[in-house]
Amino acid sequence: MAYLEIENVNVSYGDVQVVNDLSLTVNEGEVVSIIGGNGAGKTTLLKTISGLLTASSGTIKFKGEEIQNRPPEVIVERGLVHVPEGRRLFSLMTVADNLDIGAYNTRAYGQRNHTILGVYDLFPRLAERREQLAMTLSGGEQQMVAIGRGMMALPGLLMLDEPSLGLAPILVLSIFETLRKIADMGTTVLLVEQDVNHSLRLSDRGYVLEHGRVALEGPAKELMDNPHIKEAYLGM
Amino acid sequence: MSALYQSLVNGTMMGAMYGLTALGLTLIFGVMKVVNFAHGSLLMVGMFAAYWLLKITGMHPFLALLIVPPLLFVFGYYLQDLVIKPVFKSERGVREPLTVIIVTTGVWYVLDNLALMLFGAEYRTVRTAISGTSFSMGEVIVSWPKFAGFVVSMLTAVGLWLFMLKTRTGKALRATSMDREAANLMGIDQYKIYNVAFGLGTAIAGVAGCVIIPFYYVYPSVGVVFDIRAFIIVVLGGLGSIPGAILGGVVIGIIESTFAQFMTSTWTEAIIYGIFLLILFFKPSGFFGNKQDW
Ligand SMILES: Nc1ncnc2c1ncn2[C@@H]1O[C@H](COP(=O)(O)OP(=O)(O)OP(=O)(O)O)[C@@H](O)[C@H]1O
Numbered sequence A: 001m002a003y004l005e006i007e008n009v010n011v012s013y014g015d016v017q018v019v020n021d022l023s024l025t026v027n028e029g030e031v032v033s034i035i036g037g038n039g040a041g042k043t044t045l046l047k048t049i050s051g052l053l054t055a056s057s058g059t060i061k062f063k064g065e066e067i068q069n070r071p072p073e074v075i076v077e078r079g080l081v082h083v084p085e086g087r088r089l090f091s092l093m094t095v096a097d098n099l100d101i102g103a104y105n106t107r108a109y110g111q112r113n114h115t116i117l118g119v120y121d122l123f124p125r126l127a128e129r130r131e132q133l134a135m136t137l138s139g140g141e142q143q144m145v146a147i148g149r150g151m152m153a154l155p156g157l158l159m160l161d162e163p164s165l166g167l168a169p170i171l172v173l174s175i176f177e178t179l180r181k182i183a184d185m186g187t188t189v190l191l192v193e194q195d196v197n198h199s200l201r202l203s204d205r206g207y208v209l210e211h212g213r214v215a216l217e218g219p220a221k222e223l224m225d226n227p228h229i230k231e232a233y234l235g236m
Numbered sequence B: 001m002s003a004l005y006q007s008l009v010n011g012t013m014m015g016a017m018y019g020l021t022a023l024g025l026t027l028i029f030g031v032m033k034v035v036n037f038a039h040g041s042l043l044m045v046g047m048f049a050a051y052w053l054l055k056i057t058g059m060h061p062f063l064a065l066l067i068v069p070p071l072l073f074v075f076g077y078y079l080q081d082l083v084i085k086p087v088f089k090s091e092r093g094v095r096e097p098l099t100v101i102i103v104t105t106g107v108w109y110v111l112d113n114l115a116l117m118l119f120g121a122e123y124r125t126v127r128t129a130i131s132g133t134s135f136s137m138g139e140v141i142v143s144w145p146k147f148a149g150f151v152v153s154m155l156t157a158v159g160l161w162l163f164m165l166k167t168r169t170g171k172a173l174r175a176t177s178m179d180r181e182a183a184n185l186m187g188i189d190q191y192k193i194y195n196v197a198f199g200l201g202t203a204i205a206g207v208a209g210c211v212i213i214p215f216y217y218v219y220p221s222v223g224v225v226f227d228i229r230a231f232i233i234v235v236l237g238g239l240g241s242i243p244g245a246i247l248g249g250v251v252i253g254i255i256e257s258t259f260a261q262f263m264t265s266t267w268t269e270a271i272i273y274g275i276f277l278l279i280l281f282f283k284p285s286g287f288f289g290n291k292q293d294w
């Protein structure tokens, strides 16, 4: 049984259908990438999985239970955590409070003082800046808080929407290294990225999304050798 | 000179209570992005609750502080949950939902008219253990009920501030005020948080009712008197700001009491509105700016 199993999901904004009959699975312990150009529907898909948007049809199962059309607070409680595009920090709260609120769900709340040590281990920079307001952090630091805040919720499956967006190449590398560590610690990862090269190298499998449909899927290594991907996404 | 001290002291005490009446408004706006036009009516409900409790039981008004605010919390919580939330939900995704504001106006009319039906239009006062008592500080005479109201207002503001900064629910209120959707992803049910914000705002109106009733009268449309000031204070102090509300209240209170020495109260009203307009022209974000400080 797959950890996350999406079958024939459709999502639209009003009359405009953005995700078409999409199916996708993530197994426990895997790192899976979703790649695709601007407007392919990646963010829409993640928002539908985490409950911010509702699917008009199809099923989404997490750990065997249907979660489609449940609200986000219920889905987080079950261990499916979404780190949104554009970081979305609570800008007038301190780093420590942002992390603290990440552990709001009752499953994670009791352990938050322990979990935060692990997050500070992952991002020592955040420990130094714990009393600083999130809005005053650099872009890279903000992304660390966003990921750390996701980890505070004790995810079984962590979904990240373009964590490398807008970061300098060296920071992009360090974000991907961190994701490697998170995966090695046993968290299943579903990663949406435009940095196809890095994300496929990190992943076990990948899906290519075009116009809200799965255009290609397979082991990450095979995708990297695929001529279409080389041309369209890797610029080779 | 002593007349000036006297009016400064009076103005500060009254002003802190005006600030108290504005706290709930600023809290609800900060979290929900809704201007609650029913706020004055909630204050009226708080005053009537305190009035009847004191009238019937004859208890000390300080004791009423332990009873009225929790009752008003429950009232506000369910008012939002049952009446306002459904409208809110149908406007999900809108940052400053207009129809919700219209609903709060409806609540205002319903509550005021309900009070009129139940209690009639007359002005009511109740003598409490502290009514009419005073003590002197040098040449200045300080009225006990106003002094108590001042202290309670300050404690309420500090308590609310600490609650927002330190507690799980307080942090959830702040997070929701900054980014509803992101807060939702943290597992915060925004509608429950709105209930809590509305409940707290109403509970604070209950606190205000308890401290005002020992020296003021209550009638069904009494909310309007405080409401207009509360709106001015909230704009003056900065929408969403807790210290801004208290500071704004004190400024209004002092203007009112000191200027009253030199002119009629119609003029002080005009001056208050004049300052309000000047603030809107030159610093529309108020003393503490748009930077919500909790
Ligand atoms: N709130 C919305 N209302 C209407 N249309 C929307 C909304 N959000 C997204 N869309 C549309 O849905 C399509 C998919 O958007 P989505 O944000 O899911 O793409 P994406 O793959 O995440 O793109 P990007 O890589 O640029 O983030 C786009 O055509 C977009 O214009």
Ligand SMILES: [Mg+2]
Binding pocket: A042, A043, A044, A085, A161
């Ligand atoms: Mg996107």
